[in-house]
Amino acid sequence: MPTKIEKDTLSGRETTGHEWDGLKELNTPLPKWWLYTFFACVVIALVYVLLYPSIPYGPGYFHGLLGASSRATVSADVRAMEAQRAVYMDKIKSTPIEQVKQDPQLLAVATAAGRIAFATNCQPCHGAGGEGRPGYPNLADDTWLWGGKLTDIQQTVTYGIRSGNDKARLSAMPAFGTAGVLKPEQIEAVGDYVWGAFYGHAAPGANFAAGKAAYAENCAACHGDNGEGNRQFGAPPLKSAVHLYGDNHEMELAQIANPRLGVMPSWEKRANNTGLDEATIKSVAIYVHALGGGE
Ligand code: HEC
Ligand code: HEC
Structure with missing residues (x-):
């Protein structure tokens, strides 16, 4: 189709000369401000590609002329914080x-x-x-x-508790059963006494008097006359709602017969660099x- 410059009668603008089914296209050039902004964007993008990490290739990428790296920025921040x-x-x-x-x-x-x-x-x-x-x-x-x-x-x-460290907190409740200090029936008696009088569970029974006597003789030195405990020996209060080995009659009897003697590690820095500063x-x-x- 031959193109010839025409003027649109309605708007008074030139047309491009293209015509589709009787509709003609007005020749409206891009506004100058838009065009220059567009060129500026292209230039800025090119400069950015040159300065900053951009084009990937094979195993790596173009690092940019400034050598900028967000990883390096983060490491520097972390070092500063440390x-x-x-x-x-x-x-x-x-x-x-x-x-x-x-x-x-x-x-x-x-x-x-x-x-x-x-x-x-x-x-x-x-x-x-x-x-x-x-x-x-x-x-x-x-x-x-x-x-x-x-x-x-x-x-x-x-230093820990029974940790093996020279300055560890130390104390040992005797193994009244396994070491043969008390007979099984005495252990039962003192166990029932502690369970009733201190843990607060059973009413005093036939064993009560025997248990009380055995307690005074064997236990009060560490756990106190009234089961109040003694921090000098790390001996827990027995008259308490809180129990190291639980509110459990079996565990209580087992502790008297053969105490667990819990170990708490020492955290002092050791020669092999374990422990905490x-x-x-x-x-x-x-x-x-x-x-x-x-x-
Ligand atoms: C040399 C001090 C000492 C003597 C004597 C001693 N105890 Fe203990 N007892 C301890 C220590 C220390 C613990 C906690 C240590 C561990 O086993 O972890 C303990 C723990 C217990 C517990 C567990 C408490 C809980 O909260 O779970 C019971 C029960 C107990 N002793 C009863 C007795 C009775 C009964 C006697 C006497 C027959 C006795 N003890 C004598 C030092 C002693
Ligand atoms: C391997 C187990 C274990 C680890 C790990 C451990 N503890 Fe313990 N800790 C114990 C035991 C067991 C006892 C009680 C020992 C006893 O029976 O007397 C204890 C007792 C203690 C006590 C004494 C409590 C009291 O009533 O006087 C303190 C405080 C404590 N631990 C703090 C810590 C801290 C803080 C850490 C970490 C740095 C730690 N423990 C790690 C096992 C552990």
Whole structure:
């Protein structure tokens, strides 16, 4: 079809000369501002492709003239954060634990570090919230074997209980049954007495007097005349609703005959680099102290 320039009579604009079924196309050029913006975009895109990581090829990609890398930015940020954290952890290490508790900034860092260290190292035995289970004491309640002050907890965690560490907390309830200290009927009597008078379950029976006497002679030195326990020996209160080995008559009798003597590992840094550093131990002690039973 021959093209000839015509003017549209209605709009007064030129047409392109194309015609479809009697409809003619107006010749409307792109607005200049649009065109220049478009060219600018093309130029910017080309410059961007040159400067920044862009075109992939084979196993790699074109890294760009600026060498920009978001991975490097993240690593630098992480390094900066670790350096900042190290400053705080150094401060926690050199500050007595009670004073760490007084300093809001150190306390915040210690609590965060303690939470992580607890989840990694303590949770398997003591439970996610420190709630414990038979044989593994609840760390979130008011009942303590060895003490619930910050320094008590710090010491327990650092050296452990019967852990083999030279400075571990030590005490051993005698194996009244297996070592032959008490006869089976005496164990039953003292067990019934403790179960009734302290655990609060059975009414005093025929064994009561014998059990009471056996208790005074063999047990009161550690567990107290009234079953109140003694932290000097890590001897749990027997007159309590909380029991290390559960509120269970069988377990109680078994403990008297042949005590379990639970072991809590020592977390002091060892020569082979296992264990936790001092600042982390303080942090985890602060975290445990705040679980609910801290004194
Ligand atoms: C392998 C198991 C195990 C792990 C892991 C463990 N504990 Fe213990 N922990 C015990 C046992 C068992 C006892 C009680 C020992 C006993 O019978 O006297 C205990 C006792 C304690 C006590 C004394 C509680 C009291 O009433 O005085 C504290 C505090 C404690 N653990 C904190 C921690 C912290 C903090 C961690 C992690 C850094 C940890 N434990 C990891 C087994 C464990
Ligand atoms: C040398 C101190 C000592 C003497 C003496 C002693 N105990 Fe214990 N007793 C402990 C310690 C320490 C524990 C907890 C340690 C462990 O086995 O994990 C304990 C735990 C117990 C428990 C478990 C408590 C709980 O909360 O689950 C019972 C029950 C108990 N003793 C009863 C007795 C009776 C009864 C006698 C006397 C016949 C006695 N004990 C004598 C130190 C002693």
